[in-house]
Amino acid sequence: MFCPNCGKEVTDVNAVFCQHCGGRLRTNSIIKKNEETQVIVSVQPKNPGIALALTIVFGGFGLLYSSVKYAIILLIVDVIAFIGSVLMPMIDRDFMSVSPLLMMIVILSWPASIILAWHSVKTYNKGLKRGKN
Ligand SMILES: [Zn+2]
Structure with missing residues (x-):
């Protein structure tokens, strides 16, 4: 040259x-x-550490950092399951056994939000590397 x-x-x-x-x-x-x-x-990659910490502390709300889509779905499921667990026994005593099951969904959504946060951040950062996002 x-x-x-x-x-x-x-x-x-x-x-x-x-x-x-x-x-x-x-x-x-x-x-x-x-x-x-x-x-x-x-373009800033999302920090998996922050994503995990937020979901560990705030559950579905912490998921908003890593994935708004998953967070909204999870929070809607949470609200429906929680309201259901309270209302079902009021409607009929036979539904009493459904309550713990629905409460289980609310409780399980917590670790689910942590897994979803980890997964979304990894996918998001991979997308950044490819330059698709
Ligand atoms: Zn020269």
């Missing part, structure tokens, strides 16, 4: 500036393209 400014040969192939005169070696369009790529790459 030869410098467009001074015409001397530049031995470093990856050099941006000429080692003899200090002039810019690459065309502006290539530099601009490189800057655009850097912007895409610099």
Whole structure:
């Protein structure tokens, strides 16, 4: 590669500036393209540690950090199961046995939110690396 400014040969192939005169070696369009790529790459990946900590402390609400979609689904299931566990025995005493089952769903949604948080952050970060997001 030869410098467009001074015409001397530049031995470093990856050099941006000429080692003899200090002039810019690459065309502006290539530099601009490189800057655009850097912007895409610099989109912040989500921290799996934060995602786990938030769901461990806040359950479904903590899941909002890693995946809004999963968080909303989980919270709706939680609310329905919780209301159901309270209302079902009021409607009919025969439904009393359903209550613990529904409460179990509410309780199990907690560890489920932790797993979903971990999974979504991993998927999200993988997507960032591919540049699809
Ligand atoms: Zn030069």
